[in-house]
Structure formats: C-alpha cells, structure tokens
Amino acid sequence: MDSLLAALRAAAEPTRLRLLALAGRGAFCVTEFCEILGQSQPRLSRHLKLMTEAGLLERVREGANAWYALPSGDAGDPAATGLARDLAARLPDDDAVLAADARQAARVLAERARAASETFRRQGADWDEMRALDLPAAAVEQRLLDLLPDHGLGRLLDIGTGTGRLLEVLAPRVAAGLGIDASKAMLALARTRLAGEGLGHCSVRQGDMYRMPLADASFDLVTMHMVLHYAEDPAGAIAEAARVLRPGGRLIIVELAAHDRADVIERFAHRWSGFSPAQLAALLGANALLAEPPALVDAPLPILVCPARRSAEALPARLSALAV
Incomplete structure (x- = not known):
C-alpha cells in the first residue's frame, strides 16, 4: 500500500506525466529529455530521481550516460511497474502538449540514429x-x-x-x-x-x-x-x-x-x-x-x-x- 501511494504521488505532476509518456516510446537520457521538454537539466534530474526512487522509471547506467525507460519488471515493486505502464498507456495521444513532445522526440531519435550511423562508418562497422x-x-x-x-x-x-x-x-x-x-x-x-x-x-x-x-x-x-x-x-x-x-x-x-x-x-x-x-x-x-x-x-x-x-x-x- 505504501509503495503504491508513493508511486501515485510521484506521478501526480504534469512534467512527470510527460516523462512517462516519453518513456513509453523508448529509453532517453537526461540531455535528450531536456531537448524534448525544453526544461533545465537540474529540474528534470530532480523529477527523474523521484520517479526512479518510486519505481515509475528504470535507470540504466552506460558509461557517462544514464538511460531512463519504463521499468522492465526485472527488479523493483511490481505494483509501481504496473502503474507506470498503465499510466503511460492511458495518456491521450491527442493532448496538445504530449503531441508536441512526440514530435520533438521523433526529431531527437532521428538525430540519434544519424549520429550512431556516423560512428559506425568511422569505425568501419556500418554493415549488417x-x-x-x-x-x-x-x-x-x-x-x-x-x-x-x-x-x-x-x-x-x-x-x-x-x-x-x-x-x-x-x-x-x-x-x-x-x-x-x-x-x-x-x-x-x-x-x-x-x-x-x-x-x-x-x-x-x-x-x-x-x-x-x-x-x-x-x-x-x-x-x-x-x-x-x-x-x-x-x-x-x-x-x-x-x-x-x-x-x-x-x-x-x-x-x-x-x-x-x-x-x-x-x-x-x-x-x-x-x-x-x-x-x-x-x-x-x-x-x-x-x-x-x-x-x-x-x-x-x-x-x-x-x-x-x-x-x-x-x-x-x-x-x-x-x-x-
């Protein structure tokens, strides 16, 4: 009961719902969240920390970056995991703010793919x-x-x-x-x-x-x-x-x-x-x-x-x- 209430409180804020909607599209790092939402890194870092602690997001460290996504269910509270996925699925696609976030996310993802492909070409590994x-x-x-x-x-x-x-x-x-x-x-x-x-x-x-x-x-x-x-x-x-x-x-x-x-x-x-x-x-x-x-x-x-x-x-x- 206590963990579920904590997760509900952690989700009950507009920016955090926007982060949940984005996490439903895939994993993003803090810099990418900043680009999409147009908010400062310290502000978003606080939101992400609170949501991670509440089990609404999963944080995976890779080198200098940390990636945030909906919890996979490998660890953490199953109730919070279920709540996070349910909330992300229920957020309306036609909401103006969320639709704008989705457009920005598509741009960031395209840039990520371009950068990754250039890295592969430089390393001679751009092949299947x-x-x-x-x-x-x-x-x-x-x-x-x-x-x-x-x-x-x-x-x-x-x-x-x-x-x-x-x-x-x-x-x-x-x-x-x-x-x-x-x-x-x-x-x-x-x-x-x-x-x-x-x-x-x-x-x-x-x-x-x-x-x-x-x-x-x-x-x-x-x-x-x-x-x-x-x-x-x-x-x-x-x-x-x-x-x-x-x-x-x-x-x-x-x-x-x-x-x-x-x-x-x-x-x-x-x-x-x-x-x-x-x-x-x-x-x-x-x-x-x-x-x-x-x-x-x-x-x-x-x-x-x-x-x-x-x-x-x-x-x-x-x-x-x-x-x-």
Whole structure:
C-alpha cells in the first residue's frame, strides 16, 4: 500500500506525466529529455530521481550516460511497474502538449540514429553481417518464426541483440522483450529501431553475455542470433542463457553451420568456423537444455536454426553459481 501511494504521488505532476509518456516510446537520457521538454537539466534530474526512487522509471547506467525507460519488471515493486505502464498507456495521444513532445522526440531519435550511423562508418562497422555474408536474412527469420506460436511467448531475452532487429521481429508475439549487447554504438541503433510504433514493450541495455545482470529463471524465450561464432567461450554463453531461462522455456540459437571458409573467418574476425548440429547439441545438453531437431537454411554459408527447451529439473550447481 505504501509503495503504491508513493508511486501515485510521484506521478501526480504534469512534467512527470510527460516523462512517462516519453518513456513509453523508448529509453532517453537526461540531455535528450531536456531537448524534448525544453526544461533545465537540474529540474528534470530532480523529477527523474523521484520517479526512479518510486519505481515509475528504470535507470540504466552506460558509461557517462544514464538511460531512463519504463521499468522492465526485472527488479523493483511490481505494483509501481504496473502503474507506470498503465499510466503511460492511458495518456491521450491527442493532448496538445504530449503531441508536441512526440514530435520533438521523433526529431531527437532521428538525430540519434544519424549520429550512431556516423560512428559506425568511422569505425568501419556500418554493415549488417547477414547482408555482408550474402545470407538470406528473411528466410532465416521466417524459419525462426515458424518454430514459435503467433502469440503468448511471455518474456523474451535477445542476447547479442545488435541493432535490435530480432526484438522488432518478435515484438508482436511477446509480452516484453529485452536485448543485451556489449556495444554502445549498436545499442544506440537498437534504441532508435525500438522507438517505432508497437515496440514500447521492448528495450535494450548494455551487458556482458557471460555475466548478465538478470535474475535466474526470468525469461520464457531466449534467442542468440549469429552470436556464438564470435564468442570466446560458447559454452559459457549458453550456460548463462540457461541460467536466465525458466523451466520449460525455450532457447533458439541461429548460427553458422560448420564450414571451411578461412577467408570468411579472417575477413570478419570470427572466433569459430560455425558449429555442427552435434556440437550444439552437446553444448545444450551440458547445460540442462534439451536440443530439438535443428532446421538448416541453405545459403552460401548454411545456417542452423537450433531450438531447445530448458529441463524442468533444477539447474546444475555450477550454473547457479554464475549468478552470484
């Protein structure tokens, strides 16, 4: 009761409702909020601090920036989380002030995307790996979708989310989506992508896939799309994915099949030359995951789409220890 009353009091102010409406569109930093609302940083910082303490917003630190978004539900008071999302959904789209904020937010998001793209060009990373390898991205996405029901997938975690494309693809089927990536430049592009209509329930954050700041057994579906061939420790990455997966939950790995293309490994700095179905099944089985028959997508470099389920049994002790 006390926490809910505190959250209600924290929301009952015009600027804070405007911040909630913006947070419903995606994550913003304080500087961006200042640009959109036309208010000073000290003033908005006080509002954001109060709202974060009340559980209405989630604050995620990345380097020099802190990003604010609607709470994801990983931590904090469920009542405040529900209130924040309900209030954001109930705010009228035709309100003149909120409509003006939305127009300004669109401008800020466009500028963010432009800046992120320029950073990628300067670093020589302004390319999509599927396209660069001449791989059929649409066919791979369709094969993945064919493995899943049309709705009711619960909570999704996309490990190594990159530009957030898989979150966008699966958004209509999940209750909430979270992407983890180590690259701040990638996350900037992902946040711009997720500012689109119907994607407010998806978010991204910076994190290490070997030690994610997430609770045990907190996701119904985990995806790893073209991640393992870069991983120094594929077994460790799968172990961490298993840790956050609920009993009976699903893990889907999209990965290059084993190949002998040394030119590809050298050009794109891959750590591994793909994986065979047997290798992936062994990695999955060692981590309380029951491998299902993989699908093969034909391409110049064939791609495996490998589904698995987490056993209903308790995780091995060594996996639980990873969360400590």
